[in-house]
Amino acid sequence: MGVFSKTCEYAIRSVFFIAHRTASGNRVGIKEIANGIDSPEHFLAKILQDLSRRGIVQSAKGPNGGFYIDERGLKRPLSEVVEAVDGNSIFTGCGLGLAYCSETNPCPLHNEFKAIRNQLKDLLEQTTIADFSESLNLGITKLRK
Amino acid sequence: MGVFSKTCEYAIRSVFFIAHRTASGNRVGIKEIANGIDSPEHFLAKILQDLSRRGIVQSAKGPNGGFYIDERGLKRPLSEVVEAVDGNSIFTGCGLGLAYCSETNPCPLHNEFKAIRNQLKDLLEQTTIADFSESLNLGITKLRK
DNA sequence: TTAATAAAAGACTAAAAACTCTTTTATTTT
């Protein structure tokens, strides 16, 4: 089990993939995305429908249709993608699964765990989708295999 | 979805609970543990059977039986409990779920994610089960509610 | 040596997550 759900992993990877293609002004179809990020096509379709409803990605039907991300979308932090899919429990939840995680009712891991959790939060909040386009363009980072 | 599976959360909490009770030389029954950490009794039984087989906790049947943790067990790092239940994917897995996470084939989050992942790894490797007994004794930290 | 106790084991059910397949709707091109 990873930090994010499978659904969330696909969401992030697809968003990076779309952002990368959108940079050159193109729209990209679900088949190409699914193939590009190595995910099940119809499952990814559901995820993108959701992200589309939430305005994180845009879509167009018909010939030359497909998914893309507008200017505003590119500036969104990754945390919004994660929250849209997995909710905010990774940012706020207790490492030991206690119902109420707080300073006054801490579990044994509270302080240390909170620090790590906050770093993940900061990472996802401070980096926008656009931030990754360049490294993808340079071919330094990969989204499949 | 938390960082650990539900099973793993129960495992950690129960181990803390048992360690705490063992400190006073007692054995503690499954009912009391389940109640103390707020987990389903029979589900926890499965988990403890597993931890027992792996030597992380000890158990005794019959009257005055129950679970306890010996000297060696108390000195084990938390990472062993986590690995026993969830495997080592939290310590080694890719944040975006790529099959091979490596320096030469990094995903966009690789460097930042690795740093956070390693902190979690260090935290769990460097703290032993015994390390928490005191804070539990002092009543500072809680395992349920 | 029998009764009581408590974990171990086995065989389930329930819920959630992941994934698939089919039909519908919107858009564009001819």
Next chain:
DNA sequence: AAAATAAAAGAGTTTTTAGTCTTTTATTAA
């Protein structure tokens, strides 16, 4: 207007995780 294209929506199945219930085995105490 008709045909082609591509996402949206709906209705499933499969797999995994979580949780329950019952029976068996081992140990101790009366």
